[in-house]
Amino acid sequence: MSAYRAIILILVVLTGPAAAVAQVRPPVSVGSKTFTESVILGEIAVRLVRQAGGEPHHRKELGGTRILFNALLNGDIDIYPEYTGTISEEILSGQNLTDEASIRTALARQGVRMSGSLGFNNTYALGMKKARAAQLGIDKISDLVHHPDLKFGFSNEFMDRNDGWPSLRLRYGLPQTHVRGLDHDIAYRGLENEAIDVMDLYATDAEIQYYDLKILTDDRHHFRDYDAVWLYRDDLVDRLPRIVAVMQTLEGKISASEMARLNKRAKLDKVPEGQVAAEFLARELEIESRSEPINVYDSLWNTTRDHLSMVVKSMTAAILLAIPLGIWAAKKRRAAQPILGVVGIIQTIPALALLVIIMSMIKPLKPLGIESLGEHPAVVALFLYSLLPIVRNTYAGLHEIPEHIRESAVALGLPPAVRLWRIELPIASRMILSGIKTAVVINIGFATLGALIGAGGYGQPILTGIRLDDLGLILQGAIPAAVLALVAQFLFELSERVLVPKGLRMTKM
């Protein structure tokens, strides 16, 4: 990417400013969330940007509202589809904004603009299997009060949202205690095999029809409107003035039934989102666009490259820091507990939370070319997760060297650095190497989560596969990740033969 930018820059310099204005399309980064509707809208945005003269890049399937909105504020993405209810309840929560004008003003203060509605209201709803609802005589949400034993399965975001489960429960006085958070797409399967009875839905979900679900009437009007809109950065208009006009042509053009149809095309008919978007735009707005066919080998190569890049970068950094830290901990009694404690605590931070913390922490580094979305925060998170096994094993390996051997080196009159390098580290090498091996295997697994913040890798097909309920796609990510972990393990076992001194391999220490 940076090489690409550099080439463009060179072209700009060579061809002169006039030519540059004519030829260089300003790069625009489009974001989308991990559900199909958002990805389709993202693909639509990609085509609108291109129509407006920009060079779009789609960072799709980013893991959550917070991540996307922060990325928008940071300028890591320029535009993404959002819902008005989410904006007022989540992004601007606590400000109690109800009307559109005050939302616009609040967003403008952060340098963000909101388009008009795309035409559909994708509100939250509760749904259950039609047959089960009929059997229990449930028609509206307030009917649930009489069935305290029903099992609820809600998407994790719904569990925490201000307008989600906590306030819904209070509003309706719902007595159910079997309530668990799970992935939205997995919840459908939960309904199907009766692991849960009730789940949260989006009004435009393609699955409502497919799974034959009943939407329970929101008889106390708890859920707000979730009109779909574009959120975009102020400065996008400066870079791409035509974008506003192009966006306006789409306003009001997507009805709820149209959106449900598009969702179904992508999710149930397995038509690629890009093609779904292209077909819709061609039909409604007569915008013709190409949608590149996806080649399995190309995408496998791309995910492998992204995955390896994350693993190699984070592991290199982790090894370079963790071994000195482990040495420090082993050498200075007072340093040991703080060092082992801190790297241990890092390990207990949930992955998504760590990613969000890192994204906000590296935000100020933007002038240095460090992005708070994509590979950079993913590498930082993987780096942090990889520290513990290496630090702990380095510490343990050095600590376990028998006192008489350590002291013999002192007694010879070897200086501390030479003792460490020639005697102690070689003796601890097997332990250190096995710490690195553990870290690599964990790292390869964790790196699949990088896809949640747009870093690509094997997590990308897994995320898409879960979203589209496509086992083949899930395996396209899961199998190479497992193979990579096995290959790494094998390589490390080979390297032990080279790196662990021969004399140690015959000693039982």
Added chain:
Amino acid sequence: MAGATTATILRTGRNRAPLLTCHSFQKSCDYLNLHGSARRVFYAGMFLLQNIARSFGAVHAVGPLDVEFEAGRTSVLIGPSGCGKSTLLRLMMGLVAPDDGTVQFEGTVLTSKNAMLLRRRMGYVIQDGGLFPHLTARRNITVMARYLKWDQDRIDRRVKELAALTRFPESALTRYPAQLSGGQRQRVSLMRALMLDPDVLLLDEPLGALDPMIRSELQDELRQIFRALNKTVVMVTHDLAEAGLFGDTILLMRSGDFVQKGTLAELVRTPADPFVSRFVNAQRGPLEVLGDEPA
């Protein structure tokens, strides 16, 4: 006694040139008042410990005591477990810092700063050899010489010499410690200690982990080696017979202090107190056991 000291080359320690030669170990000769200050003459391999004391937490280990280890002689520290004999040796190596008092090696007060350089003039052998498991016997022996960038010829010559001295088969030099027998490991450890031709050898129960046959074989060999080398030797053991075999002087310790210094004969015949008698009598040999029964 006098022969041993005068034969030793005088080394210039902190006091630069020797001022006068001291022919015997007598108090009257210890200090020479010259230029208005008390000066001391030190010989290579000579240790002087003054008012030395060390505790580990609440556990009193050594001292306060004064002792001098004469150059060119073999002294044996003996006593029951926990009497402080190993700690004393470790104080002399600077592996343990004294709470109080000083250790002077060849006229230089041992400090944490100079200990590393001074240790290169001491050889140290411990019970289980302390060999580095990741290095071959040869590399164990030469680790220090290689660090000091000796040229390869000099290293090879010295290793050959030492292998001959300790009767260690040269073909076994390429083996790792795990491939060596206990006796061989101690020979390697001794070669490593002798590599830089140190002025003193400090040995902490060097034969303690060996079985009796090999032990007695090595005892004989070690004694010959010490004689041949004519170095200052301080050795820790708990075996009185071994002490008698090696030691010009035996220093019997109890609770961190000396109970008696002397030859084996003196300890046996003129014990300083009942503890010495008890200690001597406790070391019963097999013949003595048989002697209890009518022959």
